[in-house]
Amino acid sequence: MDIREATENDSKELAALMGQLGYPTTTENMKKRFSQIKQNPYYHTLLASYEDKVVGMIGLFKGYYYEREGFYVRIAALVVDSNYRNKGVGNKLLEEAECWARKIGASGIGLNSGNRTERYHAHTFYRNRGYSEKSIGFVKSL
Numbered sequence: 699m700d701i702r703e704a705t706e707n708d709s710k711e712l713a714a715l716m717g718q719l720g721y722p723t724t725t726e727n728m729k730k731r732f733s734q735i736k737q738n739p740y741y742h743t744l745l746a747s748y749e750d751k752v753v754g755m756i757g758l759f760k761g762y763y764y765e766r767e768g769f770y771v772r773i774a775a776l777v778v779d780s781n782y783r784n785k786g787v788g789n790k791l792l793e794e795a796e797c798w799a800r801k802i803g804a805s806g807i808g809l810n811s812g813n814r815t816e817r818y819h820a821h822t823f824y825r826n827r828g829y830s831e832k833s834i835g836f837v838k839s840l
Contacts, residue, residue: 699787701794704743704755706732711745711752719777720816744794746778746787754778756791760802771799773809776820792827810835 713728746754757775
């Protein structure tokens with residue numbers, strides 16, 4: 699398995715993975731969004747490939763604390779192709795994300811994960827890797 703930084707040429711694969719995460723999108727829309735993401739130096743997107751096929755991705759961004767000094771890394775998206783789950787892909791992506799966070803000097807790493815039934819296995823995955831439940835999230839469409 700190889701881990702590499704994503705490029706705009708990966709928009710088709712990113713769109714397919716977003717669909718598996720529950721956020722269907724077109725390749726063209728993904729290309730537009732990823733173009734903006736790629737231009738922002740606080741974002742970092744990694745892909746996992748297996749036998750030259752993209753099988754997973756993790757999207758990260760750097761954020762600053764209001765309540766204390768320093769900054770953190772937030773995992774904005776993590777998904778593994780359903781045909782490649784339970785093969786270590788997600789674990790490898792998470793390890794690489796934590797490595798990047800340490801490299802840039804972050805004091806912590808976190809994520810939000812929906813409280814829907816289909817996310818139960820994801821929650822177990824995070825807990826088994828040392829992540830703790832710390833908050834309840836709220837959203838509002840504008």
